[in-house]
Structures are given as structure tokens and as C-alpha cells.
Amino acid sequence: MSVAVVTDSTAYLPEDLVRQHGIEVVPLYVVLAGRSGREGTEISPLDVARALGTRGQQVSTSRPTPGDFIAAYRRCLDRGAERVVSIHLSSELSGTWDAARLAAAQVGEHLVTVIDSRSAAMGTGFPVLAAVRAAARGEDARAVADAARRTAAGTRTLFVVDTLEHLRRGGRIGAAASLLGTALAMKPVLHVVDGQVVPLEKVRTSARALARLVQRVVETAGGRVVELAVHHLAAPERAQKLADDLRQALPEAGDPVVSELGAAIGAHVGPGAVGVVVSPAGEQEGDGSS
Numbered sequence: 001m002s003v004a005v006v007t008d009s010t011a012y013l014p015e016d017l018v019r020q021h022g023i024e025v026v027p028l029y030v031v032l033a034g035r036s037g038r039e040g041t042e043i044s045p046l047d048v049a050r051a052l053g054t055r056g057q058q059v060s061t062s063r064p065t066p067g068d069f070i071a072a073y074r075r076c077l078d079r080g081a082e083r084v085v086s087i088h089l090s091s092e093l094s095g096t097w098d099a100a101r102l103a104a105a106q107v108g109e110h111l112v113t114v115i116d117s118r119s120a121a122m123g124t125g126f127p128v129l130a131a132v133r134a135a136a137r138g139e140d141a142r143a144v145a146d147a148a149r150r151t152a153a154g155t156r157t158l159f160v161v162d163t164l165e166h167l168r169r170g171g172r173i174g175a176a177a178s179l180l181g182t183a184l185a186m187k188p189v190l191h192v193v194d195g196q197v198v199p200l201e202k203v204r205t206s207a208r209a210l211a212r213l214v215q216r217v218v219e220t221a222g223g224r225v226v227e228l229a230v231h232h233l234a235a236p237e238r239a240q241k242l243a244d245d246l247r248q249a250l251p252e253a254g255d256p257v258v259s260e261l262g263a264a265i266g267a268h269v270g271p272g273a274v275g276v277v278v279s280p281a282g283e284q285e286g287d288g289s290s
Contacts, residue, residue, distance in 0.1 A: 003135040003144045004081035006072050008064065008096050009039040010089045010264050011125040012231065014257060021132040024072045028096060028264040029062045036062070039263045048263040049234035049271045059267040063095040069103030073112050083141035084112045087128050087148050089120040090195035094264075113145045115152070118195040119277075120265055122229035122257060123157040126279035151279060156220045157192040158200065159231070159275025160209045164188065189213060210238070210274070214245045217276050221250055225281040228256035234271040236260070242274055253281075 007013070009027040018025060027038040032051050037043040039061075051057040069086070076084050086104065091097040097116045104112035117124040130151035134144045187209040189200045200216065203209045217228070228246055232239035243256045256276075261269065269275075 002081045003083045003085055003141050004076035005128060005131045005135060006076065006084055006086040007124060007128045008088050009262055010120050011128055012121050012259050012262055013125045013128065014259060017129065023128060023132060024076055026064045026068050026072050028064055030263040030267060031060045031062065033057065043263045045233060045260045045262055045266050048266045052267070052270055061264045061267055063099045066099045066102040066106065069100045070106055073103060073107045077111065085115065085131050085141060085144045085148060086112055087115045087117055087124060087131060089124050090118050090192070091116045092195035093120060113141060115145060115148050116195070117152045119152065119155060119157050119192050121157065121231050121261060121275065122277040123155050123192060125229065126155050126227065126277065127152040155277060155279040157275060157277050158213060158216055159190055159269065159273060160187060160213055161190065161269050162272035163270060165270070189216065210242055213242065213276060214249055217246060217278055218249050220278045226250065226253050227279045227281050228253050229277040230256045230258045230274065231261045232274045233261045233266040233269060235274055238274050242276065246276065
């Protein structure tokens with residue numbers, strides 16, 4: 001059985017991997033300066049960073065429409081896929097999963113399986129890669145979906161923001177709202193737990209926050225071989241230093257994927273944000289370990 005894999009633009013997969021594996025990517029929409037555009041093609045991370053740095057400029061995001069997903073699923077089926085596995089960012093953070101579910105009901109739930117990654121960025125991207133690798137091995141749709149679910153369950157996302165204000169404005173702050181009353185000098189280290197943004201700890205400086213981020217990643221790896229991704233918005237030097245520190249701390253993990261957050265997630269974390277996604281390497285090969 002031929003299984004196609006669909007995701008949304010917030011997975012922020014490197015373009016070469018998207019092409020190599022034939023992954024269908026459905027973009028979210030970003031509303032900027034009164035115009036709505038598709039993430040990645042019509043609205044760039046630079047557009048969002050500039051807007052967020054401009055007083056009075058509002059940035060918001062919206063999910064793809066069910067029609068967008070219907071069109072993507074039909075493209076996959078028209079190209080010869082017999083089944084589709086569709087993997088998306090946390091339903092706690094966006095209505096994207098719900099739009100995909102509505103589309104699957106129209107196309108046929110016997111043809112399309114929709115999965116909530118309970119995460120975002122490469123927290124979604126690593127499960128997508130696990131799925132396409134399972135599909136490339138010729139596994140059926142159930143096995144492909146299970147590979148994605150196992151990887152999603154074992155993947156952790158940790159990040160640091162310069163300010164919680166963008167998360168607050170976007171309504172994505174979840175349990176991290178408890179940090180809003182803290183001193184402005186505090187830099188929160190956050191993580192995603194069961195699809196929601198949750199505070200991990202507070203530190204006093206950006207440098208200390210990045211050091212703690214590395215330490216937390218090492219603790220999360222727990223001696224296992226892992227794959228890593230480093231994300232940022234308008235902070236390439238900070239992201240590169242973080243990647244270098246991770247190479248030293250976890251040399252067996254190899255080179256982290258380093259990519260800039262796109263507009264849809266960047267609008268909520270703000271310029272200067274950096275994060276790390278940790279995924280067990282064994283899961284990427286679909287071995288079912290946990």
C-alpha cells in the first residue's frame with residue numbers, strides 16, 4: 001500500500017527533506033498589516049520580525065481551511081497514494097488539526113488518518129520524518145501512523161523567549177501565564193507539555209537561559225542517542241551558538257537541524273526566541289522503543 005504524508009507549514013522541515021520524501025505541506029495563514037498571506041511563500045519570518053518590532057503593528061495567524069486540506073489529500077490520492085497520514089501541530093495551539101479532521105471526513109476517514117503531534121515546529125517535523133521513513137519501507141497506513149505517534153510521544157520541545165508578551169497576545173501562553181507577573185529581567189525557560197506551553201524555570205539573564213536550555217536538553221536526552229533541531233526567530237547568532245554548545249554537550253547526536261521559525265509560530269514567540277527539539281533517534285527508525 002502506498003501511503004502519502006501530509007503536514008502543515010509549522011513543522012518547519014528543511015526544504016530538501018520535503019522534496020526528497022514528497023511531503024505535502026499545507027500552509028497556515030498570517031495576517032500582517034491588514035493583509036493575509038500563506039506562511040513561507042507570501043509572508044516570511046523577516047516580515048513578521050519587522051512587524052513585531054514596529055509599535056502598533058499587529059500580527060495574527062489563522063489555520064488552513066478544510067478546503068485547503070481537501071485539495072492536498074486529493075492531490076496525494078490522484079498521484080497514486082492509497083492512503084494518507086496527516087500530521088499537525090498541537091490542537092491546543094491551533095485549529096489546524098480540526099480543519100484537517102473536517103477535511104478527512106469529507107474525503108473519507110478510511111483514506112485519511114489525522115494525527116495531533118501535541119507539539120509544533122520540529123516537534124511535529126520529527127514525527128513526520130518517522131512517518132515518511134515508515135512509508136518508504138512499505139509499511140501500511142496503520143504502521144505509518146503508529147511511527148508518527150511513537151515519535152511524537154517521545155519528542156520534547158524546550159525554548160526561551162525574550163518576552164512573554166507575544167504568547168500572551170496570541171492566547172498561546174497556557175500555564176506559562178503564571179510568569180506574567182514576574183520581574184521583567186527574568187527570562188523564562190518554557191517547554192511544551194501535552195500540547196500546551198508550560199513554564200520550566202526562570203533565570204535572570206539571556207546567557208543563563210541559554211546555558212540552562214543546553215543543560216535541560218542533556219537531561220532530556222538521558223544518555224540516549226537523540227536527534228536535535230534548533231529553531232530561532234531573527235536570532236541566527238544565538239541559534240548558532242546554541243547549536244555549537246549542543247554539539248559539544250551531545251556529540252553523539254550529530255549536527256542539529258538549524259532553521260528559522262516561520263511566520264505562524266514566530267508571531268507568537270517573538271524576535272529573539274530560540275528553542276530546541278529533542279527526538280529519540282531510535283524512534284526515527286521506527287523501532288518502537290520508548
